[in-house]
Amino acid sequence: MSLFDRFTMPKINIFCVLLCVIFLSSYASGKSAQYVSCGSVFKLMNSATKVRLHSHDVKYGTGSGQQSVTGVEEKDDSNSHWVVKAENGKQCIRGEPISCGSIIRLEHLTTNKNLHSHLFPSPISNKQEISAYGSNGDGDTGDNWKLVCDGSFWDRKQEVSLKHVDTDAYLGVSGRQFGRPISGQAEVVGEFSISSTAQWIAMEGLFIHKSELDSRTMGHDPSEL
Incomplete structure (x- = not known):
């Protein structure tokens, strides 16, 4: 073996190892980007009606x-952003993918109230009412929803259903629309079977991943939600 070979072989080996590490890191990051994670802020679109889940500081006049x-058709409405969190009274690690079967809450970003349901009838179709409830992200068990999906984690490209834990109703859209003061907005309701109107898909948003947080916090624990 020449002197050149002695010095170049270790460098080539190290270079190959570095390439492998970069490739695997990129693959892992790309794979994690598939999933909705704790702390992600995003919009949910109903698969059948194409409206996005929405709320605002307007109260029901009944129920x-x-x-x-x-539900609204506009893609750029800022009142359609929701933050995914752990179930009432618990926390999840920011950036960790949400597992199928998990109990979660969705907090409305603008008003800090949680997606909620109970046994009141919905105002138009007389199905189950869906509301936003609580203060500064704190509410009760009526804010808990079970994530129903296939596979291990909530895939951003996958249709999912949200089952209300207290009442067993599925988050859905009735097909009816409101009049004033929220003219044209779709009635969101609790359904008691999974149909296309009770299927949702994650759309526009900021999807946080633990690998990104780890690199930014340099070893410090990410905050919990």
Whole structure:
């Protein structure tokens, strides 16, 4: 073996190892980007009606009188962003993918109220009312939803259903629309079977991943939600 070979072979080996590490890191990051994770902020679109889950500081005139939850066709409405969190009274690690079967909450980004349901009838179709409830992200068990999906984690490209834990109703859209003051917005309701109107898909948003947080915090624990 020449002197050249003695010095170049270790360098080539190290270079190959570095390439492998970079490739595997990129693959892992790309794979994690598939999933909705704890702390992600995004919009949910109904698969059948193409409306996005929405809320605003407008209360129902009947039923619970709580903040209304509707569906809107506009893609750029800032009142359609939701933050995914752990179930009431628990926390999840920010950036960790949400497992299928998990109990979660969705907090409305603008008003800090949680997606909620209960046994009140919905205002138009007389199905189950869906509202936004709580203060500064704190509410009760009526905010808990079970993520129903195939596979291990909530894939951003996959249709999912949300089953209300307290009442067994599925988050859906009735096909009816409101009049004033929220004219044209779709009625969001609780359904008692999974149909296309109770299927949702993650759309526009900021999807946080633990690998990115680890690199930014340099070993510090990410905050919990």
